Structure formats: C-alpha cells, structure tokens
Amino acid sequence: MTLIQSFTEGQEITGFYLLKSSTIKQTNATPPKDYLDIILSDTSGEISAKYWDASAADKETFFAPMLVKVRGVVQLYRERLQFKVNKIRPAAEEDGYHITDFVRSAPVPPNDLVYAIKTAASTIQDTDMQVIIDHCFGKVGDKLLHYPAAKGMHHAFYAGLAYHMTRMLELAEFVCMQRPFLNRDLLVAGIILHDIAKTEELTAELGIVSEYSFTGKLLGHIPLAASWVTEAATQYGMDLNSEKIVLLQHMILAHHNLPEWGSTVQPQIPEALALHLIDQMDAKLQAAEDALATMPANEDWTAPVRALENKSFYRAKGN
Numbered sequence: 001m002t003l004i005q006s007f008t009e010g011q012e013i014t015g016f017y018l019l020k021s022s023t024i025k026q027t028n029a030t031p032p033k034d035y036l037d038i039i040l041s042d043t044s045g046e047i048s049a050k051y052w053d054a055s056a057a058d059k060e061t062f063f064a065p066m067l068v069k070v071r072g073v074v075q076l077y078r079e080r081l082q083f084k085v086n087k088i089r090p091a092a093e094e095d096g097y098h099i100t101d102f103v104r105s106a107p108v109p110p111n112d113l114v115y116a117i118k119t120a121a122s123t124i125q126d127t128d129m130q131v132i133i134d135h136c137f138g139k140v141g142d143k144l145l146h147y148p149a150a151k152g153m154h155h156a157f158y159a160g161l162a163y164h165m166t167r168m169l170e171l172a173e174f175v176c177m178q179r180p181f182l183n184r185d186l187l188v189a190g191i192i193l194h195d196i197a198k199t200e201e202l203t204a205e206l207g208i209v210s211e212y213s214f215t216g217k218l219l220g221h222i223p224l225a226a227s228w229v230t231e232a233a234t235q236y237g238m239d240l241n242s243e244k245i246v247l248l249q250h251m252i253l254a255h256h257n258l259p260e261w262g263s264t265v266q267p268q269i270p271e272a273l274a275l276h277l278i279d280q281m282d283a284k285l286q287a288a289e290d291a292l293a294t295m296p297a298n299e300d301w302t303a304p305v306r307a308l309e310n311k312s313f314y315r316a317k318g319n
Contacts, residue, residue, distance in 0.1 A: 008074060009074055016069050018099060018102040019062060019063075019068045021039045034054060035051060036085075043102060047074075049085050065103075068088055071085075100206065104207065106155075123188070128244060128245075132228075136228050136232065139200075145159060147199050147204055148204055159207065169188065169191055171278045171281065193248070194225065194252055194279065200215055200221070201213060201216030201221040225252045226253055254275075255279055283307065
C-alpha cells in the first residue's frame with residue numbers, strides 16, 4: 001500500500017485509505033455540478049481529494065469516517081498535491097483491511113496514558129481537588145482512551161487528548177522542580193481539568209472530530225469544565241466561594257489567556273500562567289511535529305500550519 005506521505009505528482013494510485021471527511025460541493029460551471037470534496041488519510045498523513053463524477057448514489061454512500069478503496073491520480077494544485085479520484089467504493093470485509101489500521105494515534109498506548117493521568121491525580125494532596133477530578137473522570141467515562149484534543153489545531157488524533165494531558169503533566173513536574181514556589185496541586189489539577197470537557201464539546205469517532213456538539217457550539221469546553229467543578233463542589237458539600245474552588249475555576253477559565261481564544265479572564269495567579277504556557281508549548285510543538293511528520297517525503301517545507309500563525313516549517317536535512 002502506498003503511503004500518502006510518499007505520493008508524488010503524476011503518480012497513479014490504487015489502494016485503501018480512510019475517508020476522513022466528505023462534503024458535497026458545486027463546481028463553478030453553468031449549470032453547476034455536484035462533486036465530493038474529500039480528505040483521504042492514513043497513518044502517514046492526509047491529502048485533499050476531489051471526486052468530480054459523483055452520482056446521486058455516491059452522495060448518499062460516502063460519509064466520514066469510513067474505509068474506502070480509491071483509484072486515481074496525484075495532481076499538483078496551487079503548489080500542493082491533490083488527489084483526483086476516478087473510482088471509489090467502500091471497503092468490504094473480504095478486503096482484509098480494518099479502519100483502525102489507517103487511523104493516526106498517539107505514540108503511547110491509550111491505557112498507559114490514562115494510567116499516567118490518574119496516577120498524577122492520585123499524588124495531589126488536597127482531597128477536595130481529588131474528589132473534583134474523580135467526579136470529572138466519572139463524567140468522561142472511557143472517552144479519554146480515544147478522544148482527540150482538537151478537530152485540527154493540535155493532537156487531532158486517536159487518544160490525542162490523553163497524550164496532550166500526559167505531556168503537559170511531564171512538563172509541569174519539571175517546572176515545579178525549577179520553580180518550587182508554585183502550588184503543585186493546583187497546577188496538576190488544572191492540567192487534568194483544563195481540556196477535559198472537550199469530550200463533551202466535540203463529537204468524535206476513532207479520533208476524528210465530525211462536528212462540535214450542540215453544547216460545544218453554545219458553551220465550549222472552558223465554561224463546561226468550570227461548571228463541572230461547580231457541580232462537583234455542590235454535590236459534595238464544598239464551599240463554592242472557598243479560595244481553592246475559585247482558584248481551580250480560574251485555572252480553567254484563564255488557560256487560553258485571551259478572550260479571542262476563548263478565555264473569560266487572563267491568568268492572574270502564577271499557576272494559571274504556568275498552565276497557559278505549558279499548554280501553548282505542548283500544543284505548538286505537537287503542531288510542528290505533526291506538520292513535519294506528515295509532509296510529503298520529497299518536499300523541504302511543510303504546508304502552512306494554522307496553529308503556528310500559518311507559518312511553514314523547514315525540515316532540516318539531518319531530520
């Protein structure tokens with residue numbers, strides 16, 4: 001099977017790939033004609049694809065995520081590779097392929113990631129914070145085992161959310177060792193809770209976000225997570241006006257830093273500042289890593305990376 005990362009212009013391809021998204025669009029012709037605007041992916045990356053000859057039946061057949069067999073040719077469009085689909089069909093059981101073989105996932109087994117997160121939670125000394133975290137774990141259920149951290153900005157893969165949280169917890173341990181004035185309990189709790197409500201904000205399957213949920217669109221993961229803290233504190237008889245509850249909510253509400261990024265307040269305690277910086281560092285480094293890891297093998301520069309101010313990144317010859 002030819003990996004998407006190794007596609008080259010003019011190459012004819014026949015193979016199985018994950019249909020990551022499929023949207024019905026119209027050409028600019030008169031009269032306009034419907035076509036399928038597709039993203040195909042595998043473990044090495046993804047590519048934009050067009051199926052110009054889509055029939056009415058095709059438009060009712062191809063929905064993401066699903067495994068498909070395609071035949072077509074790689075073309076160059078606006079200096080980026082694009083795939084022209086000449087033929088497409090859903091994969092059948094007798095083909096011998098499974099959709100999970102084509103899904104990008106965290107480089108660490110999901111069970112190990114969740115174990116690391118829960119182990120970090122168990123080291124928190126403050127029992128009220130532990131109770132709140134356990135309450136939120138209960139709301140999430142097994143979603144931490146497979147949910148991505150975002151639709152496309154960073155950690156947008158199977159178990160990406162747990163991977164993001166685990167890497168942030170590792171960074172936090174170093175920061176707390178270097179800056180012992182920080183309240184470790186508060187920082188660890190904030191990291192675990194800051195994105196946990198993405199499991200309700202996003203609708204995802206196999207690590208692929210299909211859409212934002214109704215609640216996610218109207219509220220977002222930041223207010224949702226803060227409300228879960230209130231819910232837990234109320235259920236277990238904690239004082240909602242106590243310093244620890246207010247600080248924990250501040251950690252969540254401030255972690256994006258700016259209103260245009262979704263935060264209702266900016267960080268006003270050192271732990272909230274540390275959370276924001278650790279979050280940004282891990283998210284942006286992951287975005288750079290993903291761009292380099294999934295770029296075509298014959299190119300030197302990545303496509304513009306949205307999470308990094310739309311900059312392209314150069315792959316050094318030694319990498």
